Amino acid sequence: MSIEDKFDAVFKALGHRARRRILDLIKDGPETTGALCGRLTDLDRCTVMQHLSVLEKAGLVVVERRGRERWNHLDALPIHDVQNRWIGPYAAHAVAVLESLEAFAETEAASPDDAGTSSD
Known part of the structure; x- marks a missing residue:
């Protein structure tokens, strides 16, 4: 098989x-x-x-x-094999995307927001 x-x-x-x-x-x-x-x-x-x-x-x-x-x-070994082939790699990718989003959000929060200020 x-x-x-x-x-x-x-x-x-x-x-x-x-x-x-x-x-x-x-x-x-x-x-x-x-x-x-x-x-x-x-x-x-x-x-x-x-x-x-x-x-x-x-x-x-x-x-x-x-x-x-x-x-x-x-x-449970066949379920573990499914986890290793599909779930683990997709979960790792999702974590990487979330980490990138978190880093981007932290960078944006740390930089001054010039778009919302007025120069009256």
Whole structure:
């Protein structure tokens, strides 16, 4: 799978609110599939399993089997990769623009304003 295919899978997985809810539920620690179904009362077990499958294919969920239980762990590395590729560089650019604006505003505030004075 190419890096672009991996990003496509991550964005597809994050594109559905139910999958984002599942990730929110497991961000502080793994949950069994049964526990997730119990917490996602508006979804049936089959739908939860389908969403977990999409998350697993995207690499956002790692499944650990313990006997009959299926524990779902968050793997945040794909989200970190998205942050490194898109969010970080755009945030850095935005910070640079704001710093330039701040420096310009400070320079303007420090210089006398001749335009607003009258020579009557």
